[in-house]
Amino acid sequence: MANITCKKVSAATKDLLDCKNPLWQTEKELIETAATPLANQPSPYIKGVYSEDKIGAVKKLWMKSVHNGESIFFYFEWESPQANMKIQDINVFADGVALLMPLKEIDKTPITEMGTKDFPTTSWYWRPDFDDKPKNQVAHGLSTSLYTEKSSIAASSKWENGKWHVVMGRTLKANKPGEETVDLAPGGKIGIGFAVWEGSNGERGGVKAFSKEWRDLVIEA
Amino acid sequence: MAVEEKVLTDREKELAKTFEATKDMLRKSDHQVGMVMDLNKCIGCQLCSMACKTLWTSFEGREYMWWNKVNTMPGKGSPKDWEKMGGGYKVLFEGKVMEPVQGKHPTRKEFGDLWKFNWNEVVNSKAGDVHLQAKNQEDDSVPDWSMNWDEDQGAGTYPNSFYFYLPRICNHCSYPACVDACPRNAIYKRETDGAVVIDQDRCKGYRFCLEACPYKVIYFNFVTDKSMKCIFCYPRLEQNVANACARQCTARVRWVGFVDKPESIIYKLVKVWKVALPLHSEFGTNPNVFYIPPLAPSRLDDSGKIDPTKPRIPRDYLRYLFGPEVDKSLEVMQTELDKVRKGGKSELMDILIAREWKKMFDIFDKDPAIMERKPAKAGIYTRPGIKE
Ligand code: SF4
Ligand code: SF4
Numbered sequence: 341m342a343n344i345t346c347k348k349v350s351a352a353t354k355d356l357l358d359c360k361n362p363l364w365q366t367e368k369e370l371i372e373t374a375a376t377p378l379a380n381q382p383s384p385y386i387k388g389v390y391s392e393d394k395i396g397a398v399k400k401l402w403m404k405s406v407h408n409g410e411s412i413f414f415y416f417e418w419e420s421p422q423a424n425m426k427i428q429d430i431n432v433f434a435d436g437v438a439l440l441m442p443l444k445e446i447d448k449t450p451i452t453e454m455g456t457k458d459f460p461t462t463s464w465y466w467r468p469d470f471d472d473k474p475k476n477q478v479a480h481g482l483s484t485s486l487y488t489e490k491s492s493i494a495a496s497s498k499w500e501n502g503k504w505h506v507v508m509g510r511t512l513k514a515n516k517p518g519e520e521t522v523d524l525a526p527g528g529k530i531g532i533g534f535a536v537w538e539g540s541n542g543e544r545g546g547v548k549a550f551s552k553e554w555r556d557l558v559i560e561a
Numbered sequence: 562m563a564v565e566e567k568v569l570t571d572r573e574k575e576l577a578k579t580f581e582a583t584k585d586m587l588r589k590s591d592h593q594v595g596m597v598m599d600l601n602k603c604i605g606c607q608l609c610s611m612a613c614k615t616l617w618t619s620f621e622g623r624e625y626m627w628w629n630k631v632n633t634m635p636g637k638g639s640p641k642d643w644e645k646m647g648g649g650y651k652v653l654f655e656g657k658v659m660e661p662v663q664g665k666h667p668t669r670k671e672f673g674d675l676w677k678f679n680w681n682e683v684v685n686s687k688a689g690d691v692h693l694q695a696k697n698q699e700d701d702s703v704p705d706w707s708m709n710w711d712e713d714q715g716a717g718t719y720p721n722s723f724y725f726y727l728p729r730i731c732n733h734c735s736y737p738a739c740v741d742a743c744p745r746n747a748i749y750k751r752e753t754d755g756a757v758v759i760d761q762d763r764c765k766g767y768r769f770c771l772e773a774c775p776y777k778v779i780y781f782n783f784v785t786d787k788s789m790k791c792i793f794c795y796p797r798l799e800q801n802v803a804n805a806c807a808r809q810c811t812a813r814v815r816w817v818g819f820v821d822k823p824e825s826i827i828y829k830l831v832k833v834w835k836v837a838l839p840l841h842s843e844f845g846t847n848p849n850v851f852y853i854p855p856l857a858p859s860r861l862d863d864s865g866k867i868d869p870t871k872p873r874i875p876r877d878y879l880r881y882l883f884g885p886e887v888d889k890s891l892e893v894m895q896t897e898l899d900k901v902r903k904g905g906k907s908e909l910m911d912i913l914i915a916r917e918w919k920k921m922f923d924i925f926d927k928d929p930a931i932m933e934r935k936p937a938k939a940g941i942y943t944r945p946g947i948k949e
Binding site: 430 | 569570573576577580581583584660661662663665666667668669672699738741742743744745746762763765766767768769771772773781783786
C-alpha cells in the first residue's frame, strides 16, 4: 500500500484545527473501508444476528495529514446522509471516525484485532457528542479498548450537504509516549489505520467500517 | 442471518474458541441467589420501586430508571410492549443449542421518561388558573407512557374483569443474553452469588445488551453514556442484608435466598414444591427470579353465581406468562390451600403465609440499620475472563 505523506506546512495550529481551512480541500488520500468481520466479534449475539453485508455503511473516507513542526493534524471527509449528532434516544447512535496507530512494532500488531496483549494500539476517537474533544484510547486486542484518563487531542467538525468534515490535532510530542500515546517525529514513519461509524446504520463499537491494512504515514522532516 | 458457511482461517477459529471460553467464564458462578415473588399477595403499592429508586436511581442520569417496577397484568408493561421486543434465545434440541434472537431497543418514552412539573407556574398564579402538568424531560412533550401507565386496567368484562400485579427486576439469569451480547465483556455474573452486573469502567454505552435482553430491564444512562441495571443489591448481600425491594415490601411478597442450596426457601418453592416459575422461560435465559402464579377466584356465571369450573384469569394467559408448568403449580397450591381450609397442616402454605418475616431472607436477614456503613472502598476487581 502506498505511503501517506504528512507534509510540513507553516500555518498556525489554530488555523489548521479549522475544518473549513481551504488547505483541507487540496489533494486528499482515499481510504477504502470495509465491514469489520463477524469472525472478530467477541459477542455471540452480534455474530448471530448481525450480517456482514449490512455493516460498514461508509465505504470511502478521504483524509489528509499535515504538521507544522509542533502539532500534527488529520483531516477526514466522508459521506453521511444525515448528521447523527448525539444519542438522543436509546435506539439512536452517533457518527464517528477514528485513526489507529501501533504503540510498538507494526508487523507484530494486527490491525484487524486492534493489537495484542503485548503489542497494543492507540487510537484517536472523534464523535460529534464528544464536543470536539476526541478521546484517546488504548487497546490490547479485540474488546479491550479503553479511554485514557486524559486526551490532548482537539478537533473541529461540521456536517454539510451530506458530508462530514472533521479535523483532529495534537502535539507531535506525546504526553505519555509508549504507554497511552506515541511520539510522532518529523522525519519519522508510523503505521496508521482508520475506522468510520454511520450512526443511522446502528454502527457503534466493533460494528463499523475500517481500513483492513496498515498504511505508512511518513512525516516530512 | 449470518449463517452462510464461510471458511474460517486458523486465527478466526482460535478467536472463536477464546471468545467462547471468555463468555463461559463470565457466566460462571459458584452460587446463585434468586428471588421468589408471590403474585397472590402483591398489592401494587410500589414501595419496592420506591425503595430501589431512593437507594440506587435518584441521580446522575438514573432519574428515569426503574430497576424495580410493578406492572399491571394483562398490560403492555414497561417498556411498553416489551414482551414483543425480541432478544433472548431460540432454544433448539431440548435446551442444548441456543441461537440468539434479534432484539429491538426500547425507547426512552417507551420506558417512560422523567417528568418535569410546572410547580412554579401553579404556585405563582391565581388559584384555578393553571393546573399541574407533567412534561417529558427529553422534549417537553406530554407523557403518553410511563412505568405502570396502564395501572389497574386489566382485562375481561364486569363482573368477571380481572388484573394482577407483576413486580419486575432483572432476573439475574443463569444464561444471560446480556452477558453474551456485550462485545466488551463488561457484563458478568459475580462468582459468589451469580448476580449479573455491568462493569461501569468497561461499559462504553454501545447498548447491544439492551437489544439482547428479552426482559428489557437494562437502561441507558444518557449522562454517563453507559448502560445500567438492577444489581440485586449486591453490596447489601455482601453484608447479609436482603435487597431493598424485598425488605421494603409491605405484603411479604418476596423471598430472597440461594437457588442452589436445599435448605433455602427459594430452593423449596422452585425445586421441591415446584410452585414458583420463571416468567417467559421460552426466552431461553434461565431466570433466577420466580413467581408464584395468581390463584384468582372463579368466574361468576350469568346468574351471578360462582362457577368453580372456570377460572377468572384465563389459563391460557397464565400459560403464556409462565409456561405449561403453571397448571401443576396452581393445582398444588389449590390442594394445599384446601387442606388448610379443612383444618389440616401444609408446609407450603406456612411458607407462603410468611408469618415470620425475617425467615423470608435466608442468610440475608441482617438489619440494615446495624450494617457497616463505611464509605465504599476504592478498588479494582478483575473478574477472571477479562483480560487487561
Ligand atoms: S434479565 Fe436481561 S439483563 Fe437481567 S440477566 Fe437476564 S438477560 Fe441480563
Ligand atoms: S412492595 Fe411488595 S406489595 Fe408493594 S408493589 Fe412491591 S412487591 Fe407488590
